Amino acid sequence: MDVTVAIDCMGGDHGAVVTVPATRGFLRSHPRAKAVLVGRPEALEQAKGEFGDEFGDRLNFQVAAEVVDMDESPVSAMKNKKDSSMRVAIELVKSGRADAAVSAGNTGALMAISRFVLKMLPDIDRPAIASALPTMKGRSYVLDLGANVDCSAAHLLQFGVMGAMLVAAIEHTDRPTVGLLNIGEEAIKGNEVVKQAGELLRASGLNFVGNVEGDDIYKGASDVVVCDGFVGNVALKTSEGLAQMLASFLREEFGRGLLSKCAALVALPVLKRFKRRVDHRIYNGAVLLGLRGVVVKSHGSADAFAFEQAIYRAAEAASNQLIERIGERMAAMDGVQQA
């Protein structure tokens, strides 16, 4: 892929310790890709020493004086840190010097700065956060994951379009299926907003498969799962919590007494395969959608392998014209949305 990614060297819980080896991994496995590492002078100096001449002009460095703290408010990050590594990375996208930006910094600040610097796409009212999840059939993308707590039906329709274009761009899926997250209790079938969103999606020309329920997400019932940010965030975090609990119970049971420990040794290759299969690091890299540029948010606690996936996802989205696809699809739908 012929693409340049701006990488916030400082963001996340670990900063350069993670972002530098991840950048190296990415450039090694994508021989035509380029990167710009953005960070404080001393961090970049050290990185330059570590990289040596391996990547020549495929790797550039851009100094930024400040770093947005992980718990800093978006307002403070916007007002007081105009020369932050996060912001400079996004400005590289704005100026066209990079095709995408990646940061493991705090989500609120990343969203606010991205929105301020890049602006929204026409016809998109709200940005959304989309992330991949493993399913029985492969992977699905869920959005929104927390950027919007109160959504209208039109917002959910826009999420559907953006999600479908995301999957088309980075998974190379022709006409991805789109499902609307709803509840199947007999007494009631969703609230008014969700019902209306269903009608809009049905008329949208997207490959809409109708309502999906919580358990359908992991069955892989649709490539894209649309929901408001409150529901999406709860679904994602509940999943994280459950996976952690199950992993911890499994570890405890395999550690309970000598016999179990022997069983664990014997089962180790199997357990490792299982672990690899559900390794959440593969899915790292949530895409901030609706902006006039590709911005990907890595988990703050990502390791180098996980952060590399986020860089890869950003590069893939940019080199497959994610932004243009969304713009064109929204323009083609102008009539539908008003209906």
Add this chain to the structure above:
Amino acid sequence: MDVTVAIDCMGGDHGAVVTVPATRGFLRSHPRAKAVLVGRPEALEQAKGEFGDEFGDRLNFQVAAEVVDMDESPVSAMKNKKDSSMRVAIELVKSGRADAAVSAGNTGALMAISRFVLKMLPDIDRPAIASALPTMKGRSYVLDLGANVDCSAAHLLQFGVMGAMLVAAIEHTDRPTVGLLNIGEEAIKGNEVVKQAGELLRASGLNFVGNVEGDDIYKGASDVVVCDGFVGNVALKTSEGLAQMLASFLREEFGRGLLSKCAALVALPVLKRFKRRVDHRIYNGAVLLGLRGVVVKSHGSADAFAFEQAIYRAAEAASNQLIERIGERMAAMDGVQQA
């Protein structure tokens, strides 16, 4: 426990095949408890034959001419099946001949009929569905799980009260902790309703621990997790879907080749312990709260072991004065809620 449970013999995917052995199991393990089995004449005749004289006057039978179908609409069940096993079981609670009712029949119909027959408790606007989930620390109760899609802050407060009283009654927890399900994204911290509900809960005199996020549910951050029915239903079903996917992946990996199958044999006792620990059947039996009587809904696909847990939960709630506890707590809070 000195309690009589009315059991809908016909409900669920399996009917009497499940409910009869579950009733036997319950009566055997609770020598002072009584049961009334409600169902069609032929089903009851067969059950009588199977039970013989084992339980004497601890077991009674009540004929009902009809059965609510699993996919029947609540309206149809209410209008066309006035002599259904579900309804007759609930009417036994109303008339005082039973202290609680249990059914594996369809949720919508059970809720509608319960509400119509038993009526709501004073000061409770909406019924809610609460269920236990396993956590790192034991178990927590989440509500609402799907009865209400649009909730006000006052409704969420009422859910908090009902959930706390439920845990006090059936887990014998003194001053159970109550958490409010929210999202922790930096950009936004929940919608207006949730913020207001937080203030009401803080002033309620309940043991309110503040906001909890999706992953906190399984960490056991609070004994009660309050949310609206849409969010709760998605969280529950997403968890079911994830657990099924992980179990299926684990089975697949242990079935992949001869070596893995040998490993599975060696690891079998450990895997069984693990499975028992997260056995969802233990948590079967969602409590319909807010009614003037104890009604418990079993999963439609429950087996006898699972259905017995639902009977046990109903008996425990009734014998520990769940309804009285909720009524008293709401009455004591009259001032708070208006504030």
